[in-house]
Amino acid sequence: xxxxxxxxxxxxxxxxxxxxxxxxxxxxxxxxxxxxxxxxxxxxxxxxxxxxxxxxxxxxxxxxxxxxxxxxxxxxxxxxxxxxxxxxxxxxxxxxxxxxxxxxxxxxxxxxxxxxxxxxxxxxxxxxxxxxxxxxxxxxxxxxxxxxxxxxxxxxxxxxxxxxxxxxxxxxxxxxxxxxxxxxxxxxxxxxxxxxxxxxxxxx
DNA sequence: CGGACGATTCTCT
DNA sequence: GAGAATCGTCCGG
Numbered sequence: 001x002x003x004x005x006x007x008x009x010x011x012x013x014x015x016x017x018x019x020x021x022x023x024x025x026x027x028x029x030x031x032x033x034x035x036x037x038x039x040x041x042x043x044x045x046x047x048x049x050x051x052x053x054x055x056x057x058x059x060x061x062x063x064x065x066x067x068x069x070x071x072x073x074x075x076x077x078x079x080x081x082x083x084x085x086x087x088x089x090x091x092x093x094x095x096x097x098x099x100x101x102x103x104x105x106x107x108x109x110x111x112x113x114x115x116x117x118x119x120x121x122x123x124x125x126x127x128x129x130x131x132x133x134x135x136x137x138x139x140x141x142x143x144x145x146x147x148x149x150x151x152x153x154x155x156x157x158x159x160x161x162x163x164x165x166x167x168x169x170x171x172x173x174x175x176x177x178x179x180x181x182x183x184x185x186x187x188x189x190x191x192x193x194x195x196x197x198x199x200x201x202x203x204x
Numbered sequence: 205c206g207g208a209c210g211a212t213t214c215t216c217t
Numbered sequence: 218g219a220g221a222a223t224c225g226t227c228c229g230g
Contacts, residue, residue: 052211061211072226087225089212108211138212148225178211 011036013161016154019081023098023105026080027053027192030096032166035112037144038159044117044124044144046134047165050110050193050200052176054095056103061182064104075152076104083153083160085146091138094146096155096162110137110177110191112144113199120145136201170195177202 011034021029028051036045054062056076063073063086075084076097084095084106099105112134114121121143125133134140141147146160155161176191193200 054211063211070227086211088210090223090225091212093211095211110211136212176211181210 011163013156013158013163016079016081016156018162019096019098019155020100021098023053023055023107024190026096026098027051027107027190028171030107030109030162031171031192031194032168034115034163034165035109035140035144036116036161036163037146039145041145042117042120044120045115046112046140046144047115048109048111048162049113049197050191052108052110052192053098053190054106054108055190056099056105059188060185061176061179061188062104062106064106067104069104073104076106077102081155083150083155085141085148085151087148088138092141092147093137094141094150108137109140111135111193111197111199111201112140113197114143117144131198135199168194 030048030051033048034045035048056062056064057067059065064076072086075082079101080098082097084097085092095106095108097106114130114134121133125143133143150160153160171192172195173189173192175187179186
């Protein structure tokens with residue numbers, strides 16, 4: 001596609017200081033940023049348009065609820081800016097670790113808007129319509145080629161990184177998706193999205 | 205080592 | 218909107 005040539009030389013990964021802002025702030029700051037993944041088969045990127053914050057020990061919906069510390073959640077207890085990937089129903093989902101050491105908070109990236117490497121995304125997703133390439137947490141990882149091998153990767157480094165994108169005109173918020181069995185936490189408005197963006201996974 | 209369980213997706217109706 | 222697919226992770230025995 002026409003804008004593919006811009007990647008990967010023009011943009012610098014955001015510094016680690018970007019990731020140390022409070023988790024709920026970071027979840028909103030990530031909206032509009034460009035998520036880039038460089039692989040052997042090529043580079044693909046998309047603007048983040050939907051996120052969800054998971055607030056650690058107090059948040060019943062979080063994997064780290066009650067400080068549950070396993071091989072899977074271990075990365076959440078480390079410093080901000082690392083990648084937390086995990087497998088859900090055969091799909092790989094990608095999170096940004098936030099907060100500080102020993103405070104296991106993270107932000108799930110639920111949707112992006114395709115920017116570069118669109119042919120590659122189409123090939124990976126095997127569906128025609130662009131709207132279905134990246135409008136869900138399991139879809140975007142497949143389109144961008146993000147796998148469990150990215151677990152623990154630091155986002156200030158290539159090949160997987162986040163860089164400056166656009167500033168959303170408006171941000172909406174509401175309850176998170178797919179956590180109905182999480183007690184009171186299911187109603188917390190910790191899902192954020194770019195208002196009106198067509199790649200957001202659910203309208204609500 | 206077996207079984208239960210999803211921060212999902214896709215295919216119908 | 219409901220139901221199936223499908224598999225890595227976690228926990229109990």
